Amino acid sequence: MSYRVIKDIPNGIEVRAKVGDILTVAIRGGKPTLIKNRKAVCEIGSTYEKKYCEEIKDKPKAVL
Secondary structure: OEEEEOOOEOOOOOOOEOOOOEEEEEEEOOEEEEEEOOEEEEEOOOHHHHHHEEEEOOOOOOOO
16 A cells, blocks of 8 residues: 655654655554655654645456
8 A cells, every 4th residue: 555645744753745755654652654765754544634735546458
């Protein structure tokens, strides 16, 4: 699962994120967290995740 930043996040936990950045999910301190370059941006469920990011839906793979 990954997320795309749709509005700049100026005050991330460890690092900021800019529009267009792709964030991945990892567990940090027991909580799911959005990560950029191995640094925490925000926790899943936070305002930043809900209003500043959008989940990237995986496209189904074609079956041949």
